[in-house]
Amino acid sequence: MSGNYIPSHYLPVISILAFSVLVGLGALIAGLLVRPRRPYEQKLAPYESGNLPVGEPRYRFSVKFYIVAMLFVVFDVEAVFLYPWAVAYDRLGLFGFVEMMIFIVILLVGYVYAWKKGALTWE
Amino acid sequence: MFETINMKILLPELILICTGLAVILLDLVLRKKETVAFIGVAGALLSAYYNFSLMSLGWSGAVFQNMFVLDGYSSFFKLIFYISLIITIFISLNYIKTERVSSGEYYSLLLFSASGMMIMAGAADFMVLYLGIELMSLSLYILAGIMRERRTSNEAAIKYFFLGAFSSAFLLFGISLTYGLTGTTSIIEVAEALNRLGPAGRNITLIAVIFFVTAFGFKVALVPFHMWAPDVYEGAPTSVTAFMSTGPKAAAFAVMGRVLFYAFGALQLQWSAIIEPLSIVTIAVGSILALSQTNIKRMLAYSAIAHAGYASIGFLPGTQEAFAAMINYLMIYIIVNLGAFAVVVIMRREGIMGEELSDYSGLAKKNPLVAFLMLIFMFSLTGIPPLAGFIGKFYIFMGAVEAGYTKLVIAAVIFSAVSAFFYLRVVVYMYMKEAAEPSVLIVPHSVKLVLAFTSIMAILLGIFPSVLLDFARASLLG
Numbered sequence: 142m143s144g145n146y147i148p149s150h151y152l153p154v155i156s157i158l159a160f161s162v163l164v165g166l167g168a169l170i171a172g173l174l175v176r177p178r179r180p181y182e183q184k185l186a187p188y189e190s191g192n193l194p195v196g197e198p199r200y201r202f203s204v205k206f207y208i209v210a211m212l213f214v215v216f217d218v219e220a221v222f223l224y225p226w227a228v229a230y231d232r233l234g235l236f237g238f239v240e241m242m243i244f245i246v247i248l249l250v251g252y253v254y255a256w257k258k259g260a261l262t263w264e
Numbered sequence: 265m266f267e268t269i270n271m272k273i274l275l276p277e278l279i280l281i282c283t284g285l286a287v288i289l290l291d292l293v294l295r296k297k298e299t300v301a302f303i304g305v306a307g308a309l310l311s312a313y314y315n316f317s318l319m320s321l322g323w324s325g326a327v328f329q330n331m332f333v334l335d336g337y338s339s340f341f342k343l344i345f346y347i348s349l350i351i352t353i354f355i356s357l358n359y360i361k362t363e364r365v366s367s368g369e370y371y372s373l374l375l376f377s378a379s380g381m382m383i384m385a386g387a388a389d390f391m392v393l394y395l396g397i398e399l400m401s402l403s404l405y406i407l408a409g410i411m412r413e414r415r416t417s418n419e420a421a422i423k424y425f426f427l428g429a430f431s432s433a434f435l436l437f438g439i440s441l442t443y444g445l446t447g448t449t450s451i452i453e454v455a456e457a458l459n460r461l462g463p464a465g466r467n468i469t470l471i472a473v474i475f476f477v478t479a480f481g482f483k484v485a486l487v488p489f490h491m492w493a494p495d496v497y498e499g500a501p502t503s504v505t506a507f508m509s510t511g512p513k514a515a516a517f518a519v520m521g522r523v524l525f526y527a528f529g530a531l532q533l534q535w536s537a538i539i540e541p542l543s544i545v546t547i548a549v550g551s552i553l554a555l556s557q558t559n560i561k562r563m564l565a566y567s568a569i570a571h572a573g574y575a576s577i578g579f580l581p582g583t584q585e586a587f588a589a590m591i592n593y594l595m596i597y598i599i600v601n602l603g604a605f606a607v608v609v610i611m612r613r614e615g616i617m618g619e620e621l622s623d624y625s626g627l628a629k630k631n632p633l634v635a636f637l638m639l640i641f642m643f644s645l646t647g648i649p650p651l652a653g654f655i656g657k658f659y660i661f662m663g664a665v666e667a668g669y670t671k672l673v674i675a676a677v678i679f680s681a682v683s684a685f686f687y688l689r690v691v692v693y694m695y696m697k698e699a700a701e702p703s704v705l706i707v708p709h710s711v712k713l714v715l716a717f718t719s720i721m722a723i724l725l726g727i728f729p730s731v732l733l734d735f736a737r738a739s740l741l742g
Contacts, residue, residue: 250289258290 208260219248273327273334276315276342277382283307284375290658291368297361301353304371308353310347314340317348330450333391340591340739341385341518344598347380348511351602351718354710355609356503363501364613365410373410374507377403381515385522390439390449397435397483400512401428408500408508420499422652427492429449429615431482438475442527445469454527466531469603477542480523482517484572487546494553495563502612502619504562507569510598517575517594521587524579532582539579544672546573551679553685558621563686564601567645570683571597574676577660581667588736589659595732596644596656596725603718604641606711607634613706624690626699634705635694637719642687644722647680659733708723 187194226233226241255261271278286307287300294300304473318324324661336495360370380399382417387393405428409421443449445468446457458466481489497505524535557563575597578590611618628635644653657680661673707715725732 254289254292 205263208255212255212260215248217250219245270325270327272318272323272644273325275318276334277379277386277550279311279373280307280379280382283311284372287375288368288372288710291366291371292738297367298357300367300371301357304353304375307375308346308349312342315342322484326388328392328646330452331387331392332383334386336739336741337522338382338518339384340595340736341514342382343386344514344595345378345381346510348514348598348602349374351606351714352503352507352511354714355506355602355606357710358708359503359609359612360501362614363411365501370407370410372726373403373407377407377507378511381511381518383520384515387519388451390442390451390725393523394432394435394439394593396515397519398432400515401432401483403499404428404504404508404512407504408496410504411501414499416499417501418499420496423492424500427482427489431479431489434475434482435479438472438479439536441472441475441648442469443681445472451522451527455529457526458530461702469528470531470534473524473531474538476523476528477520477535477538480516480520481542484513484520484576485546485569486542486572486576487549487569488542490546490549490569493569494562494565497568498559498562498619502561502605502609505564506602506609509564509599509605513568513572514594514598517590520589521579522708525582525587529582536580536582539576540669543573543576543580544675546570546576547676547679548573551683551686554683557613557686559619560621560624561619563621563690564604564608567683567687568601570679571601571645574657574660574680577664577669577676580669580672583663583667583739585659586663586667586739588665588733588740589656591739592733593656593660595736596652596722599718599721599725600641600644600651603722604645604716606714606718607638607641610634610705610707610711613703621690623692624693625697627694629699630703631705634707634715637715638694639691640719640722642690644726646684646687648684650723650726652722652729655726655729659729664713 187198222244223241226237230237277578283304283306287304290303291297291300291389303322313335316339318334319336324334324336324339350731353371356370356374360367377400380396380401383396383399384393385396387396405421405425408424409417411417437681439449442454445461445465448454448457458469461469478489480486482492485493489494497509500508524532528535547570550566550573554570557566575590575593578586580586608619611623616623624638626636627638640651644651647657661676664673664676
């Protein structure tokens with residue numbers, strides 16, 4: 142155990158980290174110094190695509206939305222994995238087919254569970 | 265090129281996890297909800313059968329580049345987990361119907377949590393150990409909050425989750441420090457590396473040991489890290505509290521023993537010096553704060569804290585003999601504690617919480633047998649002679665006295681006498697107070713079975729103390 146290990150090959154990582162922090166902060170500070178500041182009420186209001194804002198933005202959503210969002214993420218990721226598999230299917234052969242079927246069956250079981258538990262019914 | 269993986273060794277864990285998965289799915293199709301509970305029990309029994317038949321066939325050994333082992337040590341702890349799991353399922357059968365908890369998730373989370381504990385007990389590598397702890401804890405966080413409509417249950421889950429996350433962070437920091445100093449996460453290799461390191465290197469490793477003790481201290485609720493225990497134990501469903509105060513506590517002791525003895529054995533004097541004040545303060549705080557509790561779950565929570573203190577005395581001498589006394593103590597404690605919780609569970613009826621001490625007034629009038637069994641459990645938890653609890657404490661104290669911890673043992677015995685006050689107060693309520701409206705308890709058959717098993721064990725292990733202790737000794741050797 143020598144106590145003077147210096148991870149020198151991580152130097153590029155550290156320098157790109159420092160550089161990106163510098164660029165990000167630099168742009169913000171430069172903007173702050175250069176831009177004109179003339180605030181008035183309409184300008185400070187949150188931008189709602191031209192509509193007048195109504196009420197507080199942070200009110201409680203029904204938990205149903207979160208369930209739908211979670212299910213969406215799961216099956217969206219499934220689709221993301223299916224695309225490259227479909228493109229490279231001719232080279233993966235039977236092994237790839239079986240692997241993907243196992244993956245789909247696992248997600249299908251989850252789907253059946255969500256369905257039976259009533260996560261897909263809105264009321 | 266590839267190590268041929270001997271999956272046989274993983275079979276007990278795999279069976280339990282597959283049972284958990286099957287339970288959550290079968291719950292969707294089965295009409296009778298008790299069936300899934302019995303599938304869970306069957307899975308646990310099958311897993312236990314494989315575990316002990318593998319042991320008796322001499323199939324013990326290590327898999328995955330020595331990351332996971334099956335040995336006598338892990339088997340003894342697994343026996344504790346099986347008992348804890350099966351008894352918890354039995355006492356849950358009617359209770360979760362009263363509380364209207366959905367059964368599939370409940371039982372499968374119990375099974376997952378138990379398999380997490382088994383992975384902890386068999387872990388021979390810090391990463392596997394961490395995964396086991398997380399599998400156990402994540403299941404428990406959900407179980408603590410499974411009564412979604414009850415505020416106290418939600419509070420319990422949140423508190424448990426936050427403090428559990430803290431303790432995981434401490435554990436990971438300890439692991440990373442150890443890795444930095446020794447270049448390995450394998451428990452055996454850490455021990456070898458410590459022998460190579462000079463005294464200076466070992467002293468730095470002590471910082472990592474402090475982090476480990478802190479993390480495990482959270483899990484077993486040693487005193488400066490015990491704050492979560494009373495609130496969580498009180499808020500969680502009673503059957504889950506019964507489970508939490510037994511299985512996971514033993515599992516935390518299992519990894520604590522594995523890490524301290526097998527990885528940091530070279531630092532035994534140092535870690536004994538760390539645990540010594542913790543154990544006595546734990547006993548003192550647990551015993552004294554239990555005195556003022558009127559809620560029986562809260563009282564049993566402080567009692568569980570005190571018992572963790574007694575058990576941790578078993579670490580101090582650093583000998584195999586003292587450690588055998590400790591695991592012997594843990595086995596006795598979990599059986600008796602589960603018995604006591606079985607009584608608390610049947611006190612909960614439709615419309616009656618049954619958690620206050622005053623609910624026990626006059627219990628002996630209408631339910632003499634239940635009251636008598638509760639008396640046995642309370643006497644055993646106090647450590648009154650013919651019962652198992654006395655034997656457990658006796659061997660722990662004997663080991664500590666032989667190693668020269670006389671003052672500590674005297675203090676522990678004094679606090680043990682203090683603890684008699686709150687345990688026997690339950691008995692006083694049951695036998696010497698009049699109830700406002702005495703009612704006959706309905707005891708389901710499953711709970712009858714549990715009460716019979718735990719009370720018989722509480723008496724038998726007290727009369728034949730050497731049986732369990734010899735088994736514990738043999739487990740540590742093989």
